[in-house]
Amino acid sequence: MVGLDPVPARFPEHLRGMPEARAALEFCLGILEAVEPHAAAVKPQAAFFERLGPEGMEVYAALISAARDLGLPVIADVKRGDIGPVAAAYAEAHLRHYGASSVTVNPYMGADAVLPFLEETRRLDAGGGVFVLVATSNPSSGAFQGATDPPLHDLAARLVADLGQRDGDYLDAGAVVGATRPSVGRRVRGLLPDALFLCPGYGAQGGGAGEILPLLDARGAGVLVNSSRAVLYAHESAPGDYRRASREAALGAKEDLLAAGVGY
Amino acid sequence: MVGLDPVPARFPEHLRGMPEARAALEFCLGILEAVEPHAAAVKPQAAFFERLGPEGMEVYAALISAARDLGLPVIADVKRGDIGPVAAAYAEAHLRHYGASSVTVNPYMGADAVLPFLEETRRLDAGGGVFVLVATSNPSSGAFQGATDPPLHDLAARLVADLGQRDGDYLDAGAVVGATRPSVGRRVRGLLPDALFLCPGYGAQGGGAGEILPLLDARGAGVLVNSSRAVLYAHESAPGDYRRASREAALGAKEDLLAAGVGY
Numbered sequence: 001m002v003g004l005d006p007v008p009a010r011f012p013e014h015l016r017g018m019p020e021a022r023a024a025l026e027f028c029l030g031i032l033e034a035v036e037p038h039a040a041a042v043k044p045q046a047a048f049f050e051r052l053g054p055e056g057m058e059v060y061a062a063l064i065s066a067a068r069d070l071g072l073p074v075i076a077d078v079k080r081g082d083i084g085p086v087a088a089a090y091a092e093a094h095l096r097h098y099g100a101s102s103v104t105v106n107p108y109m110g111a112d113a114v115l116p117f118l119e120e121t122r123r124l125d126a127g128g129g130v131f132v133l134v135a136t137s138n139p140s141s142g143a144f145q146g147a148t149d150p151p152l153h154d155l156a157a158r159l160v161a162d163l164g165q166r167d168g169d170y171l172d173a174g175a176v177v178g179a180t181r182p183s184v185g186r187r188v189r190g191l192l193p194d195a196l197f198l199c200p201g202y203g204a205q206g207g208g209a210g211e212i213l214p215l216l217d218a219r220g221a222g223v224l225v226n227s228s229r230a231v232l233y234a235h236e237s238a239p240g241d242y243r244r245a246s247r248e249a250a251l252g253a254k255e256d257l258l259a260a261g262v263g264y
Numbered sequence: 265m266v267g268l269d270p271v272p273a274r275f276p277e278h279l280r281g282m283p284e285a286r287a288a289l290e291f292c293l294g295i296l297e298a299v300e301p302h303a304a305a306v307k308p309q310a311a312f313f314e315r316l317g318p319e320g321m322e323v324y325a326a327l328i329s330a331a332r333d334l335g336l337p338v339i340a341d342v343k344r345g346d347i348g349p350v351a352a353a354y355a356e357a358h359l360r361h362y363g364a365s366s367v368t369v370n371p372y373m374g375a376d377a378v379l380p381f382l383e384e385t386r387r388l389d390a391g392g393g394v395f396v397l398v399a400t401s402n403p404s405s406g407a408f409q410g411a412t413d414p415p416l417h418d419l420a421a422r423l424v425a426d427l428g429q430r431d432g433d434y435l436d437a438g439a440v441v442g443a444t445r446p447s448v449g450r451r452v453r454g455l456l457p458d459a460l461f462l463c464p465g466y467g468a469q470g471g472g473a474g475e476i477l478p479l480l481d482a483r484g485a486g487v488l489v490n491s492s493r494a495v496l497y498a499h500e501s502a503p504g505d506y507r508r509a510s511r512e513a514a515l516g517a518k519e520d521l522l523a524a525g526v527g528y
Contacts, residue, residue: 005350047346047353053361054321061318079346081370082311083402086269089311097317106345108372108397108416110404133372138347140374144419148412152372155408 001198002035002250003077003228004028004044004063010233012242021055024048027242028063031232032070034243038250040264041073043198043226046094064099074100075198075224079133081106081113091120101128104176104198107156114163118173122165129172129196132160134188137178137201146184153184157191170196170222177215179207179225186214197223203230203253209260220263227253265462266299266514267341267492268292268308268327274497276506285319288312291506292327295496296334298507302514304528305337307462307490310358328363338364339462339488343397345370345377355384365392368440368462371420378427382437386429393436393460396424398452401442401465410448417448421455434460434486441479443471443489450478461487467494467517473524484527491517 006024008016015023032042049060067074076098080090094100095117102121105114114132121128135145135153145152157175164171171194177185179201189197197215201207202225215223227250234249235242270288272280279287296306313324331338340362344354358364359381366385369378378396385392399409399417409416421439428435435458441449443465453461461479465471466489479487491514498513499506 045346045350045353047344047350047357050357051353051361053357054318054325057318057321079370080311080343081345081372082309082343083400086309086311089309089315093311093314093317097315106343106370106372107408108345108370109400109402110406110408112402112404136347136373138373138376140376142374144371144374144423147419148414148416150412152412152416155411159408 001041001043001075001224001226002031002039002231003200003226004031004042004048005228005232006048010236012235021052021059024052024056025059025062028059029066030243031246032063032067032072034247035231035250036070036072038247038254039072040224041075042067043075043077043228045228046076046078061098068099073102073128075102075104075131076100077104079104079106081109083109084112084116087113087116088120091117095120095124095128101126102131104131104133107132107159111159111163114159114173118163121172127167129167129174131174131176131196131198132156134160134175135177135181135184137180137207141178142181142184153188154191157188160192160195164195166194170194174198176200179211179215182211182214189215189217193217195222198226199223200226203227209256209262212257212262213260216262220261223262225253225257225262265305265307265339265488265490266295266303266495267464267490268295268306268312269492269496270312274500276499285316285323288316288320289323289326292323293330294507295510296327296330296336298511299495299514300334300336302511302518303336304488305339306331307339307341307492308364309492310340310342325362332363337366337392339366339368339395340364341368343368343370345373347373348376348380351377351380352384355381359384359388359392365390366395368395368397371396371423375423375427378423378437382427385436391431393431393438395438395440395460395462396420398424398439399441399445399448401444401471405442406445417452418455421452424456424459428459430458434458438462440464443475443479446475446478453479453481457481459486462490463487464490467491473520473526476521476526477524480526484525487526489517489521489526
């Protein structure tokens, strides 16, 4: 899965002079077409569009629409979490108005904050779902998520198991589980044998393909591995068309994961 | 503090025919002018603007600007929480681009997810800060935030104490502490004697003025009590101009809080 984190300062030279929102649109449209043959899904990171103001949200809308036209499922990385009526408004925004198929959600406020998103995906009935933050990949995640008894990541995993309903091979509630702490990943997989994992932390954040293995399910699959910066900004260390560099980086990541035994 | 949660279906009759974004702008501008004499701050809830698409974000921008012109501090209720570079993009969006003075932040991912917001408010140096979710007011909050040893709300409170720096009477990191569980509020106040609390749950969510008392600091103050729906939609049970109904509801809430002993 390729994350769309547009950072204008890292765009190729020919996109540097124009307004940032327009450059972000053009850059990301190029990325979508480039990675489409090798990506299972795309994950726009809402913050990088919000940063560009209302125009940034126009770009966000256009990219979600373009990804859908290419047949790529869209996981809106919004990490929202709020009381019921507010969560319902966020769900309506990202799933219905902007048209993402799935979203990431923060469980700090408990089931109330997660359920409205799941209900919206069930109403839309388009195969989407919700990925709940369980064990994230950032440096300070352990200090918080693993510091209690029971650990917070266990509570979050239990929430996923309680709220998810089977939809095909997996539950419609999934878990965000980083590649950077494999032992936690193995533990969470034990608690969630039937959940799809969204796995950040591979690539620029330092996790390798081997660190994905403990997260796999009994069939050796069940993990959507995300790479954002290492794919988007591959052109920084490869001369020529940025799209070609990104396509090669996406292919390289796919081959790296397959060679390590990550199945699909 | 008055929360801005625009729900078009609850707007007064004369605002029902027009496009939702335009109606939300007009409705909220009326609310701002109506409550200004009695409110210490306003708290736009980002979800209700996101729900209206890119145009909703134009409304969000216009309202933050109008509130500042009226001298009302703006706490953007965004509850964002993400890895460092993403948190920095959200901080730039809401504090610099949209111009809120403060934001609410989710601590699930630890210090990484909170610090970029604090750093942005310190750079802007406009008296704003960050309110970290500690003990929220929703029904399922206890099942998650109080279910571990040590309780999650203690960890979040410790994060506030660790990251906050004194700025005048209070730290620049505050805590979101609901009015609906006073015993938890008392405990969190014990951990955070010098923090400003943002207190939801008063009014439509069921908390009374008496339930704020355990949250007060040693001076009998230090709590920003929020009311959203009970002020915004006061017209539903009071005939005539909606602005007059909202102004009276804001005044009534202020008097209720002062009579109970909530100081400022």
